[in-house]
Amino acid sequence: MLMNPVYNPQIVKWENHKEGVFRFVQSDAVAHLWGTLKCNEHMTYEKLSRAMRHYYKRGILERVEGRRLVYKFSMYALEKLQNPRKDSGH
Incomplete structure (x- = not known):
């Protein structure tokens, strides 16, 4: 969603792309889209x-303290996004 101009910045937007910080502009719309992706129309x-x-526990996402609806990809997740084949042996 963050890379798609249909959704960014209307529904979700980068606060700081370099640091992986993003914000849900329309949290209900984000939930609906996530529900569609996961085949759960009641999301x-x-x-x-x-x-x-679960993504916090897996070290993929972090909450940004003191900021409502603002989240951050962990450094691990950012590295995976920038170098998706690094661990695949290619």
Whole structure:
């Protein structure tokens, strides 16, 4: 979504692309799109935020303290996004 001009900046937008910080502009719309991707038409932002906790535990996402609806990709995730084949042996 962050790389797609249909969604960025209307629904989700970069706050600091270099550091991986982004913000949900329309949290309900983000939840609906995530639900569509996961084949769950009853997805809400509350359910999405619960699911996002798994990404915190896996070291993929971090919350930005003191900022509502603002999140950050971890350094690990940013490296994987920038070098997707690094660990694949190619």
